[in-house]
Amino acid sequence: MNRNYGIDIWGDNNFIIKKSTINVNHKSQPSLLEITQKIRRDGYKGPVLLRFPHLIKKQVSTLYNEFNRAIKEFEYGGDFQAVFPLKVNQFPNFVHSLMDVSKEYNYGLEAGSKAELLIAITQTPIGYPITVNGFKDKEMISLCFIASNMGHNLTITIEGLGELRTIIEVDREFNQDIKPKIGVRIRLHSTGVGKWAKSGGYGSKFGLTSTEILEAYYLMEKHNLLEQLWMIHFHIGSQMSEIAPLKKALREAGNIYADLKNRGAYALSAINIGGGLAVEYSQHKYSKEINYELSEFANDVVFLIKEIAKNKKIDEPDIFTESGRFIASSHSVLITPVLELFSQDYNEKSLRLKNNNPPLISELYELYLELNSSNAREYLHDALDHIESLLTLFDLGYIDLEDRSNSEILVHLIVKKSIVLLQNEGLEELKKLQNKIQERYLVNFSLFQSIPDFWGLQQNFPMMPIDKLDIEPTNPATLWDITCDSDGEIAFDDNLPLYLHDVDVTKEEYFLAFFLTGAYQEVLGMNHNLFTHPTEVVVNFDENGEYRLDKLIESQNIMDVLEDINYDKSVLDKKLKLQIGKSDLLGKLYLYLSENSYIKTIQANN
Numbered sequence: 001m002n003r004n005y006g007i008d009i010w011g012d013n014n015f016i017i018k019k020s021t022i023n024v025n026h027k028s029q030p031s032l033l034e035i036t037q038k039i040r041r042d043g044y045k046g047p048v049l050l051r052f053p054h055l056i057k058k059q060v061s062t063l064y065n066e067f068n069r070a071i072k073e074f075e076y077g078g079d080f081q082a083v084f085p086l087k088v089n090q091f092p093n094f095v096h097s098l099m100d101v102s103k104e105y106n107y108g109l110e111a112g113s114k115a116e117l118l119i120a121i122t123q124t125p126i127g128y129p130i131t132v133n134g135f136k137d138k139e140m141i142s143l144c145f146i147a148s149n150m151g152h153n154l155t156i157t158i159e160g161l162g163e164l165r166t167i168i169e170v171d172r173e174f175n176q177d178i179k180p181k182i183g184v185r186i187r188l189h190s191t192g193v194g195k196w197a198k199s200g201g202y203g204s205k206f207g208l209t210s211t212e213i214l215e216a217y218y219l220m221e222k223h224n225l226l227e228q229l230w231m232i233h234f235h236i237g238s239q240m241s242e243i244a245p246l247k248k249a250l251r252e253a254g255n256i257y258a259d260l261k262n263r264g265a266y267a268l269s270a271i272n273i274g275g276g277l278a279v280e281y282s283q284h285k286y287s288k289e290i291n292y293e294l295s296e297f298a299n300d301v302v303f304l305i306k307e308i309a310k311n312k313k314i315d316e317p318d319i320f321t322e323s324g325r326f327i328a329s330s331h332s333v334l335i336t337p338v339l340e341l342f343s344q345d346y347n348e349k350s351l352r353l354k355n356n357n358p359p360l361i362s363e364l365y366e367l368y369l370e371l372n373s374s375n376a377r378e379y380l381h382d383a384l385d386h387i388e389s390l391l392t393l394f395d396l397g398y399i400d401l402e403d404r405s406n407s408e409i410l411v412h413l414i415v416k417k418s419i420v421l422l423q424n425e426g427l428e429e430l431k432k433l434q435n436k437i438q439e440r441y442l443v444n445f446s447l448f449q450s451i452p453d454f455w456g457l458q459q460n461f462p463m464m465p466i467d468k469l470d471i472e473p474t475n476p477a478t479l480w481d482i483t484c485d486s487d488g489e490i491a492f493d494d495n496l497p498l499y500l501h502d503v504d505v506t507k508e509e510y511f512l513a514f515f516l517t518g519a520y521q522e523v524l525g526m527n528h529n530l531f532t533h534p535t536e537v538v539v540n541f542d543e544n545g546e547y548r549l550d551k552l553i554e555s556q557n558i559m560d561v562l563e564d565i566n567y568d569k570s571v572l573d574k575k576l577k578l579q580i581g582k583s584d585l586l587g588k589l590y591l592y593l594s595e596n597s598y599i600k601t602i603q604a605n606n
Contacts, residue, residue, distance in 0.1 A: 003472060005464035006283030010516065014055055014330055020470040022513065026054050027545030032466040036335045036511055039537060039549065046555060046598030047336040047445040047534035049517075051093055054541060055331045057101035062294065063277075063326065064105050067319065070298040076306050077316035078269075083108040083131050085275060086116040088324030088519045093538055093551050094331070099123050108153070110322050114140050121147045130154040131183065131272070131322065133206075133233075136163055141170050148180040157183040157233050157272075159206050164216050168223045183231035183272060184208060184216055188252050207234070210256070217260060230267050231320065232257045235274025238325060243292040243300060246276070250304045258312035272320035273301060279329045281516055283462050284496060294326075325519040332518035334450050334534065335466065338510040339482070339599055341503070342440035346412040352402045358393070360386050361403060364410040371414060373421045380418040387411040420474055438492040439475040441500060443512060444599050446531035447481040447488045451514060452524045455487055462515040463490075465500060473499040479512070482599055483529045530565075531597050532556045555596040 004017055015022050021031035032050070039048055060082075067080040084098060086109055099107075109124050111117040112134035120130045121143075130152055132144055141163070144156050158164050164182075171179060187207030208216060220226050234253045236245055253271060261268050277297060278290040301319060309316040353365065364386050367379045390407040393399045399407075453459040465473070477500040481488035492498065503510045525533060537552045556564070563569045580586050 003469055006285075006462065007464075009282055009285060009288065010280050010462045012280075012330065014052075014058075015515075017469050020467055022464065022466050022469060024052065024539070024547075026052075027541045028547060030547050032333065032335060032513055033511065035539060035547070035549070036466065039535075039552075044535050044552070044554060045600050046596055047334060047450065049450075049522075049534050049536040050333045050335060051097065051518075051536060051538045052331050052333075053097035053101050053538060056094075056098050056327065059327045059330065060098075060102045060105060060107055063321070063323065064107075066294045066298040067302070067321075070295075070302040071319075073299075074302050074306055076302050077309075078305075078318040080319050080321075081106065081108075081129055081270075082321045082323070083110040083129050084327055085110040085112070085133075085322050085324040086119055087112050087523070089328045089522055090116060090119060091522055091536075093536060093553065094328065094518070094522075095119065095123055097331075097538060098327070099125075114143065117143055117147070121150070121152060124152065126151040127153050129320075131157060131231075131233075131320075132180075133157045133159070133185070133322075135159055136166070138166050138170060141166050142174075144180045145170055145174050145176065148178050149174075149176055151178075153181075155181040155183045155231055157185050157231070158208065158216060159185055160208065161212055161216060161219070164219055168219070168225070171223070171225070179228055181230045182220070182225060182228040183233045183270075184213060184229070185233040185235075186213060186253060186256055188234050188236065188249050213256065213260070217263065217265065221264070226265055227267050229260075229265050231270040231272050232260070232268070233272035233274065233320075235276065235322070237276055239278045239289070240276040241278055241290050243296060246273075246297070247300055247304060249273075250301060251308065254305055254308035255312070257317065258308055258314050261314045262312065268317070269315070270318040270320050271305060272322065275321070275323045275325065277321070277323035277326040279325050279516060279519070281460055281462060283460075287496060328518040329516040330518060332522075334445065334514040334517050335511055336443050336445040336450075336514070336534075338441050338503070338505055338512060339444050340442040340505060342442060342480070343412075343438070346409050346416075348409075348413065350409055351406055353406060354402070357406070358390070358399050358403055360390050360393075361399075361406050361410070364407065364414070368410050368414050368417070371417050371421070376418045376421040380414060380422075383411050383414040416474075438478050439500065439502070440478050440480055441512075442480050442482065445481055445534065446483050446525075446528060447490065448483060448485070448528035449525040449531050450534060451517060451521050452526060453520060454490065456524075460496060461517060463498065464513055464515075466511045466513050468501045468503075468510075471501060473501045475500050475502050483531065485528060488528075527561070527565075529597070530558075530561050532561050532564075534598070535596075555598065557596055558593045561597065 007015060007017065014025055016025045021033045023029045023031045035050060036048060063082060064080065071080060084107065106128055108129035109120040110131045110133060111120040117132060117140065124130050132154065141156065144154055147154050156167060167182065185207040187209050220229055232253060234249060236249045240246060257268065257271055280288060280290055282288045305319065306316055364383060367383055371379050387407055390399065394404045447455055451461055454461060476492045477498045478492045479490040522533065532555055535553065535555045538550045539547055540550050541547050559569055562572065576589065577586065580589060
């Protein structure tokens with residue numbers, strides 16, 4: 001990985017490295033460092049989330065273009081349509097950008113709750129598709145009927161027979177000519193793979209069994225709702241790493257569709273394959289997460305459904321997808337400053353050598369000074385032996401704290417230098433030694449707030465510095481966030497190593513970027529220690545190719561955070577004024593309370 005941090009694996013040509021910085025590969029190609037420094041000059045400290053609408057448009061157009069290509073190539077009779085599942089990212093700066101850049105594609109939204117349904121109704125243009133998934137009560141189904149009466153092209157996906165009975169009840173009460181369409185989610189025998197495999201299979205949370213599907217069909221026939229039944233829906237899991245499970249699921253769902261169609265479901269005309277289109281998060285070729293391209297995905301879907309329709313002698317249905325991760329992941333980048341390097345005391349300046357040192361320490365110092373590529377392995381082994389002896393001597397009281405400190409610093413320096421000298425030899429012992437000399441970087445963000453899937457699911461995200469990319473990084477790095485929780489750590493992993501630069505953050509700023517964070521991370525983020533959503537900004541490009549920063553939303557200040565968890569700001573305010581009294585202190589206090597909870601970084605010395 002080293003200098004390019006696997007950008008050729010996960011980057012999809014969205015970002016490029018130019019000299020020392022990582023840049024947006026679009027129009028004027030600004031560097032992330034330049035954009036970040038501009039935001040910070042305006043007074044916004046702490047982490048910042050950058051949104052790039054052009055990357056949303058790229059993903060939407062790529063999805064439609066690949067499916068339309070496959071439809072043309074296989075002479076397929078149906079159309080392709082898609083909706084974005086709002087559970088993936090409901091933040092307004094994302095949703096507004098999404099709907100703006102996708103207008104030409106008739107791209108709609110999927111809702112799984114009443115609040116998401118309200119977003120879908122207000123943000124989706126009339127006629128664009130809306131699908132409503134998840135468990136629904138009578139009020140939510142009634143909202144769907146109201147939306148249909150407003151002119152929206154809305155489909156209610158039945159997750160259980162109880163919902164169908166409620167639809168029948170609401171239909172009777174509303175007694176309106178314009179009704180929502182109906183979809184049936186099927187509980188497949190087929191399952192997915194990976195962390196989200198349980199979305200499919202008989203143990204799935206959602207969907208109707210074959211017995212329930214038949215009962216649903218006859219209920220709709222009895223209550224004159226077959227005219228509304230137009231979609232079969234299935235989903236086998238997010239982030240499908242392999243294509244084979246999808247093929248199996250398509251055959252199963254396609255045959256269920258064909259059976260219902262031939263049974264008399266005359267209005268049935270769409271198969272919704274759900275989401276699951278994967279994103280490559282890996283920074284290392286040997287740990288890639290997916291084994292297919294979008295073109296293969298589209299080809300398989302179109303070809304298999306065409307074959308089933310041909311064999312069953314039915315018209316080829318429209319193909320629907322609800323891929324959210326694929327659309328949203330790449331559009332946002334989290335940039336956060338490094339506050340401190342915790343192992344930086346292990347340097348030559350920190351040595352406190354005496355005029356007369358214990359013999360083993362003198363030998364360690366000589367090993368350090370004389371270390372070179374020809375003797376590195378031998379001297380490394382000698383140093384590791386010496387430190388064990390010196391620690392024993394300390395426990396027995398024969399050397400003092402200064403001697404122990406000198407021992408630890410010298411061995412750390414020898415190990416670090418040996419790894420650099422021997423890095424081309426691929427020694428297994430060097431991998432193990434990296435844990436001994438890893439640098440701990442304190443990073444100004446909350447892992448729980450900004451990348452909760454790392455904490456909850458061990459989902460890795462591409463990460464790298466945004467500057468110094470012309471310099472080989474040599475520090476095996478562990479990242480610590482600023483929460484008061486030992487789980488707020490991205491530990492150095494021998495199998496997925498991260499190397500960063502040796503910097504003095506009291507003299508220069510050093511920023512890390514986390515990529516592919518646009519799906520799920522924001523909406524799943526936890527206010528652990530009351531760290532809230534970082535400051536966000538939309539990066540747009542004008543006709544001349546120059547970028548501008550739009551729709552900046554600053555991270556909440558301390559008082560607003562407390563109000564969000566139901567503290568009464570006015571009560572807090574009265575108590576503060578009563579306890580302080582002095583007007584000068586009160587002014588300073590309110591200045592501090594107007595800031596967000598993230599740490600203010602040390603300014604670089606110019």
